Amino acid sequence: KQEVTQIPAALSVPEGENLVLNCSFTDSAIYNLQWFRQDPGKGLTSLLLIQSSQREQTSGRLNASLDKSSGRSTLYIAASQPGDSATYLCAVLQGAQKLVFGQGTRLTINP
Amino acid sequence: DTAVSQTPKYLVTQMGNDKSIKCEQNLGHDTMYWYKQDSKKFLKIMFSYNNKELIINETVPNRFSPKSPDKAHLNLHINSLELGDSAVYFCASSLLRGSLYGYTFGSGTRLTVV
Numbered sequence: 001k002q003e004v005t006q007i008p009a010a011l012s013v014p015e016g017e018n019l020v021l022n023c024s025f026t027d028s029a030i031y032n033l034q035w036f037r038q039d040p041g042k043g044l045t046s047l048l049l050i051q052s053s054q055r056e057q058t059s060g061r062l063n064a065s066l067d068k069s070s071g072r073s074t075l076y077i078a079a080s081q082p083g084d085s086a087t088y089l090c091a092v093l094q095g096a097q098k099l100v101f102g103q104g105t106r107l108t109i110n111p
Numbered sequence: 112d113t114a115v116s117q118t119p120k121y122l123v124t125q126m127g128n129d130k131s132i133k134c135e136q137n138l139g140h141d142t143m144y145w146y147k148q149d150s151k152k153f154l155k156i157m158f159s160y161n162n163k164e165l166i167i168n169e170t171v172p173n174r175f176s177p178k179s180p181d182k183a184h185l186n187l188h189i190n191s192l193e194l195g196d197s198a199v200y201f202c203a204s205s206l207l208r209g210s211l212y213g214y215t216f217g218s219g220t221r222l223t224v225v
């Protein structure tokens with residue numbers, strides 16, 4: 001059974017810092033990995049999608065990497081801003097059937 | 112706007128009632144899902160439909176019944192609501208079961224059972 005773990009559960013950093021969020025998964029037989037952002041009381045916004053054959057994807061200040069063999073992904077946020085404060089969720093697509101989520105990292109960027 | 116839209120956004124109801132949540136997507140996707148986010152914010156899949164066919168039915172009480180009248184719509188009916196059903200329910204959709212472009216989520220329905 002696939003299990004997805006995100007570390008740390010919460011992170012607070014001053015504005016302007018670069019930071020890394022971690023995601024690990026137990027079964028490397030995945031189709032892809034998706035990073036989402038969830039603001040309080042809101043839905044999920046897709047940030048980046050990495051296919052299993054890819055190593056990384058970039059969008060603006062965000063860079064996500066994938067090491068499928070070791071079951072790890074990282075989300076790198078450069079030059080963090082208060083508007084980046086949210087919960088970040090990692091999810092893996094298992095067997096092209098269902099997306100399995102981690103429990104998220106709650107990120108706070110302090111002005 | 113192209114999106115996954117859910118109604119209602121908020122639902123407050125008494126124990127024992129029956130309620131429905133509706134979901135529609137205009138993205139041309141062929142697969143739709145219901146996810147439940149519990150009080151600890153953990154998201155777990157409940158159901159999935161591909162071209163109106165039920166393909167995933169997780170361990171969910173049979174008080175929950177999904178219905179997909181067509182590829183663009185997926186509804187969730189809940190009978191005899193219980194306190195433990197209080198959660199945020201998210202609808203999502205994807206193309207080719209999410210293998211190419213990932214999932215798109217709606218904004219959620221916050222269900223409170225009192």
